[in-house]
Structure formats: structure tokens, C-alpha cells
Amino acid sequence: MKPRHPFISAHRACMGSARASFLGISLSLATPLMALSQDKPSGEELYAQACAQCHGQELQGGLAQSLTDAVWQFGSSRSAIFRNIKYGISDFSMPAFEQALSDAQINQVIDFVMASEKASGSVKPPIPDSVHTLDYKVSVETVASGLDLPWGIDFLDSGKALITERGGHLRLWQNGTLAPEPVKGIPAVLAEGQGGLLDVSKGPHYAEDGWIYLSYSHAQAVDGANKPNAMTRIVRGRLEGNQWTDQEVIFEAPADRYLGTRHHYGSRIVFDRQGHVFFSIGDRGLSDQAQDLSRPNGKIHRLNLDGSLPADNPFIGIHGAMPSLFTYGNRNPQGMAVDPVSGALWAAEHGPMGGDELNHIAGGANYGWPIITYGRNYDGASVSEFQRRIGMQQPALYWKPSIAVCGIDFVHNSQFTRWNGKLLVGALKYEEVRLLDIEADRVIHQEIILKHAGRVRDVHSAPDGAIYVVTNGPDAILRLQPVHDNNPSSE
Secondary structure, eight states, X not given: OOOOOHHHHHHHHHHSOHHHHHHHHHTXXXXXXXXXXHHOOOHHHHHHHHTHHHHOTTSOOSSSOOSSSSOOTTOOSHHHHHHHHHHOBGGGTBOOOTTTSOHHHHHHHHHHHHHHHHHHTOOOOOOOSEEEOXXXXXXXXXXXXXXXXXXXXXXXXXXXXXXXXXXXEEEEEETTEEOSSOOBTOOOOOOSTTOSEEEEEEOTTHHHHOOEEEEEEEEOOOOTTOOOOEXXXXXXXXXXXXXXXXXXXXXXXXXXXXXXXOSOOOOOEEEOTTSEEEEEEOOTTOGGGGGOTTSSSSXXXXXXXXXXXXXXXTTTTSTTXXXXXXXXXXXXXXXXXXXXXXXXXXXXXXXXXXXXXXXXXXXXXXXXXXXXXXXXXXXXXXXXXXXXXXXXXXXXXXXXXXXXXXXXXXXXXXXXXXXXTOEEEEETTTTEEEEEEEETTEEEEEEEEEESSSEEEEEEEOTTSOEEEEEEXXXXXXXXXXXXXXXXXXX
16 A cells, blocks of 8 residues: 555545644654655645645646636735645635645745736636625626725715725715815825725714714824834814815824834724714734723724713723723724614624624623634634633624624615615625624624625615625725515515
8 A cells, every 4th residue: 555645634634624634734744745845846746746636736626716716715815825825724624734834835836826827817707797695686886996995985975975095095976976086184194004094984963063083093203214103093074075174183092002013903983872983993913902901902992972081981980991992802893883773883803813703892891802712823823722701702703714804884774675784794805795694692694795896895884775895906886786686575
């Protein structure tokens, strides 16, 4: 009997359990791997031995998906592909190769796959004109394009919307047309890393007072060549024609709480029925600070509409705690929505590698990051050995592997009458929009209603009854409308 080749185990793991994935690699013969490394095989040779049995000799797919169809189910960036090869995707039976391949060899495989995809001439499928869901056939229309990393959207009325571009522009979309010039007078943003102009949300009394709220990464002034520290800032202002006016600062962290990192800013803005504004700030990549009540990052905050403090905020009177805090232990919430029926606040936050969360938000609660989590670090190391702990909230739903959950919104007053009350969830990495059915704080059903139309940054149930989707790559705004009810007699 011939000795088993080390990569046969990986092939079998494609069809087996996650446990088999890791054991198959670790128990494979070490000597052939060492010899392979010494022989310095090419990326093509490494692919043939490690990947071809699942993905096909010609990368055409088989037990696993094609690698030349321009569709990347688990992220198309080089870093995402590297992580998927090295650490595997256990929930989808993709084995980990960290014991079988060096980092250099993994990069050789990536080089070969990317070159092969380019040589094949494959292009990403166009955005479909329509999609089929359980309840509806849905039309998909691009209503705005040529944007620069759009991040958030909100409608001022049924025919007018504001769109943020992360680079620092606020754009007006009106009657189906994107204004050629950005709104003037918008505050300067630090457009570095994940920072920039983030969310936009009209105030709850916009029709009477005209207030519009913005979140963005604000930089401290510095002299010389020093890089400025930054933090999420919230302002409100009014729109007069194409001019931003009457700006007021609603939230600004103390100067000594600004940080030099350039990621995990949050930040969504929503309002409740009691006249409060909620906004999220990510942990800024400093996970332990999410548990520090003296720091703004890794938290959801609550203020009155004018920026003053509500008297019943849960951490007022606690020594050292920031009085604006509403919750803590939040990694990077980039989705928030208020249920229009119950008034409940929900938030979606990015986990690390796995462990994205959907949470029902309760004042004063600790959502556990980084003490409890269902994810692990991007280097494969454990973040924490705990997934539960007394006094820390469990998510209503978590995604493992991570879908890179982003904007969320409840469907309400919609053309999609069967979907009213359900939650729209956007995903960056998986390029999809999901529809969640929630009962008693439990997610009882998920359906993917849009796939591979771009990285979904935000979703919005608009006053005209349509659903609008903000995408990156392509940078566009999509409009979803029902064109056929699959079960008209059941309503």
C-alpha cells in the first residue's frame, strides 16, 4: 500500500467535519511536507497537491467552488484568501493549512490562483435585474453610481436622500438623480484606514426643525509631522440648498481619549421614541478598552437630541464612567436599528474571524467583548476561552464564520407587505442582504434575498416603500421592489 500523501487528508476534510480538517493535517506525514518545502515547489505545484482535489485541477470547482468564476464566497481580498487558506473555514469544511504550508507557500498559491483567474478572462457576474425570494420576485435597479465608497444613506422624504462617501463628501440624491457637486461646508474628516465620513441620519423631527446628524472620524490638530489622534464625533446641522449650515457638536470625546489607531470607529446613528439619539463607537482595535467605562470606544452611547445628558442614563453616578454610555463590551457595531413596532433597539457588530453578532440592546448591559466571544483572532489564536459568562449578554444570533455584518434596518410601511417587521441585514464579505424573522428576541429564520451585488455597506427601508442597498465594489445605490407576489392568496 502506498503511503498516504499529506494532502489527501485535506481533500477528505473538504467533505468531513471541522475536527477532521484539523486532525487530517496535523496527523499527515511530516517528512513529505519537509521535502516539499526543500524542493521549493511552484504555486501551481502547491495548488495541485493541496487544493486541486476539492477545487479542481483546472480550478473549475468540484467538491468546492470554482476559483476562476470571479465569485469569492468568503471574501476576495488577498488578506481574506490568506486567512481562509491558513486557518480554514471550519463551518464549511474548509481545512486549515497552517501546519502544512508556510506563509510564503500560501502566498505562492494565492499568486497562482489570482493569475489563473485573470488569465481565464472571467469577470464578476453583473448585478441581476431581478432575484427570486420565498415571498416575491424582486426587481434590482441601480439608481446611483459613480460614488466614492458610499457608507450611509437616509431619506429626507420619498424622493430625496443623503448619501455619505467615506472620503468626506455628503451627496444629495433627488428624484432619481445624483447631484453633481457634494454638499458644501461638511466638517473635515480623517479619511484614513476605516475612518472618514460615516453615517447620516435625519432627526426625528426633521419636518419641523430640519436637523440632520452625521458621524465621522475627527482628528486632533497637531504640529509638524506627527500623525493626529482621532475619535468618532457626532454633529448635527441643516441643509440649505447645497450648503451645510448651523452645525452643532453633539458628542466629542475628551482630548485624552483620542487614539492613534485608524479602524473600528463604528458608527451608526438612530433615534428612539423618547427623544434620544444613539450612536456606536467601535473599540478602535484596543479590545480591552471596550470594558473600560472611562473610555468612549467599544460602546453604544445615548444622548438627548441636542447633545445634553439624559438624567436616567445607566452609568451616571458610577465613578469614572462616561455619562453618555448606554452599553459596553461592543467590538465594532456598524449596524443599528429601532424596531418601529416595539421600539426595541438592535445592533449588529463585527466579530474578529467569526463571531459577528446581532444583539438586542438593553441599557446598562455588558455585551462581553473581549471577555466572551464566538470568534478568534485573525492569526488563528484564541481571543478568549469563554463564550458565556454570568452578567454578560448573549447575542440573539452570531455568524461563524464572519459575514462582515454591517448596516441593518427593519422593513416598515413597505411595498414588501409580507416583510414588514422583519430585519434587513447587510454583509460586506459575503456581499449579501439577509432577511431575518425575529420573534421574542430570537431569530427564527434567515433568508438571503440578494447575493454578489457588491459589498453591502448599508440597507434602508425607504419612505417610498422600496428597499435601498448601499454597495462598495461597485460603489452604487440599488433599489429593490417587488414585481410579483409568490403567494397572493395567503395574506
